[in-house]
Amino acid sequence: MKILLYLEAEKFLRKSGIGRAIHHQKRALDIAGVDYTTNPHEDFDIAHINTYGIKSVMLLFRAKRMGKKVIYHGHSTKEDFRNSFIGSNLFAPIVKKYLTFLYRHADLVITPTDYSKQLITSYGVNVPVVAISNGIDLNKYRHSPEKEQAFKDHFHVLPDQKIVMCAGLYFKRKGIDDFVKVAEMMPDVRFIWFGETNLWTIPGWVRRLVKKNHPANVEFPGYIKGDIYEGAMTASDVFFFPSREETEGIVVLEALASDQNVVARDIPVYGGWLDHHAATLVSTNDDFVSALRGVLDGEIDKREAGRRVAESRSIESISSQLVAAYRQVLDN
Template sequence: MTGMKISHYFEFEDHVTGGIRESVAHQRKILDRLDLRYSTDPTLNGDAFHCNLMGPRSVWYAKRARARDIPVVAHTHVTAEDFGDSFRFTNALAKPLKPYLEWAYGLADALVCPSEYNRGVIEEYTDTPTRVISNGVDRQKLEGFESLRSEYLERYDLEPPVVFLVGHVIKRKGLETFVELARRMPELDFAWFGPLDLSLKGRETTRLIEGSPDNCTFTDYIDDIRGAYAAGDIFCFPTHEENEGIALLEAMTAGKPVLVRDIETFSWLEDGTDCLKVSQSAGGSGVAAFVDALERLKDPERRELLGSNAADRSEAFSLESVANQYQSLYEGVV
């Protein structure tokens, strides 16, 4: 790949946070690792145009790249399915978003899907060739997290074992279940580490946050994400829809036992070995089944075993492992 140059564009880079921003950061670390030259500006001077969000500017460049026989690679971070129950107005936008994305993703020569589940969704959108490449986990970013434990437990007045979650506080990620679990298990502390952005939230999301019990802490943005993995003991992720879940991979890398809703995205995780799963058919939001699982995870030995297995499983998602797949991707399209 000597001499290859990529236009690696992230539209709305100054405004988009969360998992998409993390994925782009991981991709650029990988490009550095592969010793590939790349521009973060959209240009038609490279050997490939790689866009992470199919906004209007990305579409404009993608169309012109194709006209010049420059291959277009697009990430499928966004689907109509995972757009709802996120921020205010996203439910209303999800329906018209799908035909737009069907058209926009159809402009690419290759689509990068972060999971097999995401690929299945995208293949209903377009017949553009797809390739599954994990967003990966930046193990280096988590180094030394253990040393922050007492500081972050004290900062947020948390008593171990702490049930925790990391990421934007949005309804889709199981906010209702998380709050209700805290209400039903007052003997445990629950902490959600991540931006609140209440001005962007709908009325019901705001009500859930403001009406949460005293043992449920919403930290808002924290400057060192390692603090979340230091303070947390059980990663509880009752999300209803997810393309992959970088925070999940980070929790596993940190050796934390993981409790998830049994959705198709997490089919690669083995219940009872890599994690504990709560069935979708557990009725309603499955709160009672989550309570039962958390009761089992009160056992320190069980937490230790599941966390150790999770850490072993996460090694396949390191940036070193993912880098080879990007090398193959670019060699294939250029």
């Protein structure tokens, strides 16, 4: 069995959750000892397509003509396309029809959570849909004094300075507006948002929010990966994720794997795998402030339960689930 893992526009998507997800797929197949390629011109048994551009569509139908099996990864839904790029709400119904068309032509759809499975099924997709987490590399996010020092040096973190961090694209969907509003309510705390988006692809008010319309205790350093980012995950005081819509939220898994306290918006995607024992899930800015203060003051500590959630969704655990899905497709 040989799998084609396909990611169109890798340079553009490397900063996104989809970019992270395909790295996890590669790691999962390495663990399982399953042969794979990322070159669509090589021979393969199953095309596992992660993207939605014209090259992905061409690959879908070329694989079908060759008699190959196709798995589409349901990273995207109409719901998580909304409130992102300029015009996204206007085009969301068209995106839904397009995604439905692609998913219907696959032999199987893999999507990260039961929530996203329910959404995709509700579109009228009549092929099998299975929920398999994107997974998380536990070893990558363990405490490391060297990585934590790299983070502190890069950001000139002062002793006893409280740090609240987030990671995501510059989208309203990600809650970037509430991140800034909560920071305004906590001027004694330093807020750092990791990640970036081309400023000309997002609405003007978001662009202005990132460039100048934020208080002095908020920073947007852009896309940072490696030791500095991983050190921030363990050395910060709390991971604050006010996202309004996700299909899973890989950065939440990264925070949980980092033994980090998580404060997040209480949204349906967390149902069935992330509960109030492992993270603080609330809905209003006042509640966000209260929860963040509770963590910073040592009154809330859910790290142990959060770590167990990350362990249940480790790359090792999803590796066998992916292989089972591949064999199911080949057997059918």
